[in-house]
Amino acid sequence: MAVATTSQLAQRLGAIVSARHTLADEAARPYAIDGLVPQAVAFPGSVGELCELLRLAQQDKLAVCPWGGGTEISFGNLPERLDLVIALPRLNQLLDHQPEDLIATAQAGMTLHTFQAHLGVHNQFLPLDPPCPERATLGGMAAASSSGLLRLRYGLPRDLIIRMVVAGAGGTLSASGAKVVKNVAGFDMAKLYVGSLGALGIITEMTFRVRPRPLARRSALARFSQLEAARSMALAVIHSELLPEALEILSPRTLGNEAWGVLALFGGGPEIVAAHAKRFIDRAGAAGAQAAEEVSAGELLLEQARRPDGGVAAVLAQASVPLTGVAPVLAVAEQLGAQQSCTIWSAAHFGSGAVLVAADGPEPALGQLLLALRQSAVGQGGSLVLRRAPEGVKRQVDVWGEVTGGLTVMRRLKENFDPQRILSPGRLAGGL
């Protein structure tokens, strides 16, 4: 696009959100997605402004991507086109919190950290813990379906969002759900928008089911010399009477140790938590653990389980498999790392069947590794997606892999909701 066009666009955006809340040209560079720099970035200060921006985008057929905190912006196929980034940090209001009803409503641009602070006043929390809560926004978390360790006990974003308001392609707002914990009136539209990376619309507001904070929390770590022993321990815990909030397997490199770790987080009444942590340690002893103990610096270990590489590796892949597939995928990741001379950090949210594999190495080797790892996950009845990868790797390896069911319906949904293909074009699975 010619420079004149860009500045013209910036002017028109400025008329909607004011020039102060518009970036163009060089200033838009930090908002590049997979290396593609948008012509401009606009920061709407109200839902009305956001809808105006979408109307403008529709008139001019501008390709639009929403931007929350940017923590997951690398998730998605290379964009087909990118003209305008609509950044949501100014839509950050808490709209409603009903502590006695365990529900809270906020605008999509609020950070998870701020939302938790509001809920914390009433000793409640949103049981979702994706990485980087200080920057990650509620809307971004929903659009990228990000989760953390707590999903074992409380579920994924899709399980906790009970109402959603979305601005569609032409800037039309539509809502689904209700601000009550139980409701079956109308279709559950939020299920389509969660994980859609903005391909069907931009989420503006959500109501979540929240929880009372556990009265107590303890974490315990057991170390095993072999993955097989760690797997067997973790599986036994899942099938036991113990009720951890999270149950992780950490690879030796992630743990910074020679051993495989099984990390459990217990939350609830102090008596339960103490009893369960103790039983976990006893079981680990009986299962041949090198060491098993309560860990006081549990938060650090939990963070390692969320981000095994601390965010430094070039690639972060996430496999989703049935429980029995977790250990095989972890084992294959280690083997492939050795074969391809790549550095591998891995961790699994064991009870949820989610395996995180971070990898560093030359791009062609990473590509080979990811293709083989995907084959392993698919062989286990699951799938593997790239949550983060350089463009070079994305050119070698499809971010999503094969969509096994319903691609025809997904395409029709995209056509019905975004006939001009201006919402995050190309980023979603199946090239949507």
Add this chain to the structure above:
Amino acid sequence: MDHTKLISDLIRVVGQGAVLYRPEELLVYEADGHTIDKAAPRAIVLPSSTEQVSQVLRYLHQTGIPFVPRGAGTGLSGGSLALENGVVVCTARMRRILEVDIPNLRAVVEPGVANIRLSQEVGHGYAYAPDPSSQAACSIGGNVAENSGGPHCLKHGFTTNHVLGVELVLPEGEVVMLGGKAEEYPGLDLRGFVIGSEGTLGVVTKVMVRLVRVPEAVKTLLAVFDTVDSATRTVSDIIAAGVIPSALEMMDHVVIQAVERSPVAAGYPLDAAAVLLIELDGPPEGFDWEMAQVREICQRHQAREVRVAKDDKERALLWRGRKHAIGAVGALATAFYTQDGVIPRKRLPELLALVADVAKRYQLTIGNVFHAGDGNLHPLIVYDANDGDAPRRVQQAGGEIMAACVAAGGSLSGEHGIGLEKREYMPLLFSGADLAAMAQARAAFNPDGRCNPGKVFPTSTGCGEVGAITKPGVLPAVA
């Protein structure tokens, strides 16, 4: 199309014994658990495999005939009625449990499997969590269509949280697998969208469910109150205190009387204004704290008595009254109608006062037995079917209660669905743009609208103009 040809064509696909078409056979399928409305189907098809369902739907697609999926027919919103003289595709004969995969905590079942049978057959300390009150009869396929809950969904979640995969036959006959044994798959979450779509997107032919471990221990309490108000305030305070019971059910005076005078008497005090059935589950180490909280809150609201079930036998007795409450109330008169609305929990006292007022104004008896912990009301309106004016009053009373639920910030339905029963009320809760987005999504699955026509969306608004808003106060009567 020629009826005789239709029948013989369908028989060619599914076999002689799997097509019902004689008037006396069709009678059973004219209604479901929502008995107020009836619609005559053209024929009933009872396929026994995914392949047969697919062939039937392909045939109906080619011939342009509408159809409606049906499970056990226990639905309470008329969702399985064959409007537009459609064909009923009933999955009752697809009732195999295909796989129980304990290591992965999964089971794969056909849609006709009765809800209760799944947990019974899995056994060994594992269960399928959602337990709608009709669980002895209702099918898993029906549960998927309605996103069913049940008394224990307060803590353990709804169908959508426990169904990870569905095999769906699209209205044009294509078979798609959405989701699977793993928790997430690439692409849009069509699985989640199909759950609760009331059979308007296709026919579910296979369901992959999550199994959970049965709780280590359970405690059941009965709290007895002299006013409805104090019982409802207790409900709000229990949740606000951070205790999440696995069930929190309320029955009022009308219901208590009906239960205690029936063969299923559970020992509820006859003169009580309301009782709460409170169930806690989990590790026994946690009970002391939770029980102390619950007792303290009950006492704060002047509970007359808090009775704790000493053993499984006493627990079953306390639940017996709840589980048979609707039947017991139904026996009070010749006909009854169950409403299903949801409100924020803290609005319970005023909504129950409104229900009492409505009962007085319309000269109806209304009992309340409901999932108080979720704010999910079930006013049971009993009436004399021989009183010519009663159905009109029942409809109006029901409509008024529903409108009040929405006005209080709630919803039209907590678990029965919209179906045919409540479609005209949808504009109370949703704008034209909201409904238009839903219709667009439906069209991606069901482009020509032949799959379960006439459900969920208001008829006052055709596809082109899903914009008209019905204002509260001029509610259309649901015929």
